[in-house]
Amino acid sequence: MQKQKNVAIVGSGLVGSLLAIFLRKQGHKVTVFDRRPDVRTVQFSGRSINLAMSNRGWKALREAGVEDEIRKLALPLDKRAMHVEGKSVYFQKYGEEGEAIYSISRGVLNRKMIDLAEEAGATFRFEEKIWDVDMPNAKLYTGESEKSPWTEYQFDLIFGADGAFSRTRHKMQRQSRFNYSQHFIDVGYKELTIPANADGSHKLDNSSFHIWPRGNFMLIAMPNLDGSFTCTLFMPFEGQVSFETIKTEEQIDQFFETYFPDIKDEISNLKKDFLKNPTSAMVTIKCFPWSYYDKITLVGDSAHAIVPFYGQGMNAGFEDISVLNQKMNKYGDNWQMIFEEYQNERKPNTDAIAELSYQNFIEMSSKTADPLFLLRKKIEKKFAQSHPELWAPLYSRVTFSDNAYAEALETGNFQKSIMDRVMKVPDIEEKWDSEEIENMIIDLIKK
Amino acid sequence: MQKQKNVAIVGSGLVGSLLAIFLRKQGHKVTVFDRRPDVRTVQFSGRSINLAMSNRGWKALREAGVEDEIRKLALPLDKRAMHVEGKSVYFQKYGEEGEAIYSISRGVLNRKMIDLAEEAGATFRFEEKIWDVDMPNAKLYTGESEKSPWTEYQFDLIFGADGAFSRTRHKMQRQSRFNYSQHFIDVGYKELTIPANADGSHKLDNSSFHIWPRGNFMLIAMPNLDGSFTCTLFMPFEGQVSFETIKTEEQIDQFFETYFPDIKDEISNLKKDFLKNPTSAMVTIKCFPWSYYDKITLVGDSAHAIVPFYGQGMNAGFEDISVLNQKMNKYGDNWQMIFEEYQNERKPNTDAIAELSYQNFIEMSSKTADPLFLLRKKIEKKFAQSHPELWAPLYSRVTFSDNAYAEALETGNFQKSIMDRVMKVPDIEEKWDSEEIENMIIDLIKK
Known part of the structure; x- marks a missing residue:
């Protein structure tokens, strides 16, 4: 058990609410600020994409003890239904028997997560806008507007869970040697x-x-x-x-x-x-460092917003919290170590899922009409089906495992380098399903 | 001649002062704001690297009619003096006879540029801090502090020349679809x-x-x-x-x-x-777009800060102003076209000099001890000397010409791809100065 701290979380979204539950379980005093109204009292925005909960998300919810509650809100999707022009609908299974992603409405999930965090004892302060963060002293300043009088709050720790356009990160960004891109x-x-x-x-x-x-x-x-x-x-x-x-x-x-x-x-x-x-x-945001000594750290989109084409934004954010919790259990009250190891472990993985998500966008937007690209996918699929021990599909590694994203990206790049060579074989269009090609791939893998 | 506009320039550094001169020559009313005191009245900072004025910088100063004044402040350097451990000092010529870079103290140059801009009729408002920019209406807000009462200024056009940590860009960065990296x-x-x-x-x-x-x-x-x-x-x-x-x-x-x-x-x-x-x-900053309709644009470091290892930071900023002036002459009062063509023409070139400067940093910091890297440089140098028509050294293209930076980078990458292949020749250490290698390079260039 950690020594009780007075903790602020900026942002009552999915990741902020999940973090509140974990911190309450560790016995901390938790206040969650949000500049927007309570989502439980208002119509949701009309600008959200449904969420696809997969392995990493469920794992974090399980550790928080709320998996069963959330399962009730989710519908399993075990396949894609492809509505291609001029063809009948056809289906593509996502993975093995029993593997599925889970569709959840963002509004429904967020409301439930706030309920659960409140039940766990977290305090929510909605419609209270953070305008400044005193990083060395872990103070927050809130007020009606940037120019109005401000209220000062003193905390021990501050977590920035305030999304892609994070005010917390915005303050960290003014430091020298803070790397940032949007x-x-x-x-x-x-x-x-x-x-x-x-x-x-x-x-x-x-x-x-x-x-x-x-x-x-x-x-x-x-x-x-x-x-x-x-x-x-x-x-x-x-x-x-x-x-x-x-x-x-x-x-x-x-x-x-x-x-x-x-x-x-x-x-x-x-x-x-x-x-x-x-x-x-849609934006990809990267930054580093995520933490400021033992005072502040960023979680979820505020640290690593990604484009939605791999369905991993929320899952990556939930995995942050799972890793943070591991580090809390490992390092007890040494918050500087907790924050440091958390950011160092997560950064290569969130960079990897950013890259994978962006690659998926490029594939979907520019390559799906390219016959050579479709042939490449067909060769990969055939090989994976006949040699599952040699060729795990990238999608499954990302979606149905909790292997590090960085490893998935590395394997994906290795597979890509093999396929680049396969696609250079003369007359590949004719001999794509020949034994020659199959053996060539095996040789390249085993080299 | 353009229709007179009421113009604000944020930042009284080198690029802001040069822009003030050009805008005065076009007949505009020009006010230059700076949050710092007048550099002519204070000790300079103790944190500056001397400037190396080269071709692009001189060209812009010539167009502004101030080249001769600035020449008086500069010392020509036609060579590097290498002080390598355990060796006597040796010299490396930069270019052809008469080619040199010019050493100028940043403080000395900045004071002179402000003098010249004042003489041209620009008004300087020092120690006046910009806190907000109303972009659609081209208004600036200044005051003692972020929370103090602010003064509102109405302009027709605003130029952000406020450096790598630009307040003007900071405001633009909050827009959706604004790409940014530091x-x-x-x-x-x-x-x-x-x-x-x-x-x-x-x-x-x-x-x-x-x-x-x-x-x-x-x-x-x-x-x-x-x-x-x-x-x-x-x-x-x-x-x-x-x-x-x-x-x-x-x-x-x-x-x-x-x-x-x-x-x-x-x-x-x-x-x-x-x-x-x-x-x-030291930071590399990239962003896009640089302009907001016909109201605002960024110039110099605020649009494209680079690391100093190519000696091109100021030169690139001065070239911005030279290009802006071309566009003013071309499009008259159509400021939206001026800003648009300016940013579209400059962006690939400033990205290229950023890349070249960063490559130079990597070379200087990690490769100068690598014997294969030194051999590569030796082969390049020998080939360039015997075939000047086939192999223009990259440094000269960047420093002693005003060819687009993007072209220089492209040529540099082409030369690099040739040298990558040359370095793979077995026993290259023995035969680096053979006719075989010379002919190989010629063949690769002509392919």
Whole structure:
């Protein structure tokens, strides 16, 4: 058991709430600040992508003792349902029998996590805005506005769980020798909804992650418990087919009629929601160091925001907390060691999942129409199926294991280097499923 | 001639002052703000590396009509003087006959540039701190502190020339889709001084850039007009030989005795200055976009801070202003076009000089002790000398021409790819100066 500390968490999102539960279990006094209103009292934003809880997320929830509560909110998806133009829907299994990712609405999960943190004894202060952080003294300053009078709070420890645009990190960034980058991609997203049938059932298969790939844009849909689907349209901000060129009701209508005729009529309030819901940007954020002595550390998106194309943002954030908790158990009251080992262990792994997520974006947005890329995927898949002991699919390593992300990336790069050589074989289009190619891959792996 | 605008420049450094001169020549009303005191009234900081003006810098000064004034402050350096341990000093010419870089003290140049901008009719407001920028309305807010009452200024255009830690960019960074990175290197620097002889003459050759390379640290010295040299010690912050391990007078004494015995006694107040002068960090900053509609743009370090190992920081900033002026002449009052074409033209070039400067740092800090690296340089040099039409040295392209930095980088990468192959030739150590290697390089270039 650690010596009791007076702890502030900035941000009542998923990662902040989970951390509050762990810190309460260690016996600390926990206050969670959030500049926004309590999500339990307001309509959720209309700008969220459904979450895909996988192995790492569940592991952290299990350690926090709240896994069973959260399982009730989640729907298992064991496959992709591919809605390709001019083809019937077909399915791609994610992994082995029993392996699945779990669809959860961000709003539903966040409300529940705050309930659970409150039950564990954490205090939440909503609509209280942090304007400054005194890092050496672990003080927070809150107030109505930047120029209004401020209230000062003294803590022992401060955790920045305030997301991609973290105020806590913003303060750390003004230090010398603080490395930082924010890189936006040229694709935005918009939330849409497919409501339940009148009897409450789902309009599409509810154990699938639905994808309508359309070259450099795509629609996805993930089921909710109430029978609805949360849909997300990913599309470039600018260009020929882009958010910029689809502005009027007529243009919206025509766009969906052209590209998504099979699902268009199922999306409720299509035109209204399209115009009302914001077009959101996606960013990769990296920084280092995450910690300031034994006073402050960053967790989740504030330390490492990633693009959502691997479904690992929340899982990576939850894994942060799991690792932090390990370090607390290992180092007791030596918070400087806890923070240092936590950041040093997590940094290469969160860089790796950032890279993997970005690679997935590039693949999805520019390569899915390339026949050579599709051939490469076909060769990999065939080989993995006949030699599972030699070729673990990257997706499974990331999603259904808790092996370090950095190892998954390394293996992925090794597999990529092999496939680069395979694809250079003359006439690969003809002999891709030959014994020659199979043996070539085996030789390259064993070298 | 453009329609007169009411223009603010944030920052009275070298680039801000030069921009003020150009804008006055176009007939604009110009106010320059600086949070620091007037450099003409105070001792300069003790944290500056001498400047090396080269082709691009002179070109911009010539266009501003102030080249001759500045020439008077500069000393031409046509060669490096290498002070290698256990060897006599030897010299390396920078370029062709008549090619030189020009050593100028930052303080001396900055004072003169402010004088010239004032003479041109710009107004300077020193010790006035900008706290906020209203970007859509081109308003600036200044005040004693962030929380004190603020003064509001209305302008037509605002230029952020406020350096690597720009407040103007800081505001732009809060926009969605603003890409930004700051990356610090693990090496710091400290300013030291070699004073003039009693008769005012220089203690070392005053037409050389002096370097004492020592593996992962080094000392440099550049002459000033008054007979002194400004020295800079570059050294890792942490590690076996590092700023961290040299803290006491005794340690300083021993360090210089061990590594710089030939120059130790010439450095004035060595121990006092070493302890008093700050150890400064070096950062590469990249961002995009630089401009906000027809209201705001960034120039110089605020848009693209680089590490100093190519001597191009100021030159790149001055080239920004030269390009901005071209665009003003081309587009007249269409400020949105001016800003857009300026940033689109400059961005790949400033990224390229950032990359080249960083590569030079890596070479200087980790490769100068590698015999294969030195052999590579020897082969390149020999080939360049016998085939000047086929192999222009990268340094000359960057320093003595105004070809785009991006082209210089591209050529450099091409030359590197050739040398990578040359270095793989078996027994290259024996046959490096053979006709076989010479012909191999020619073939690779012509392919």
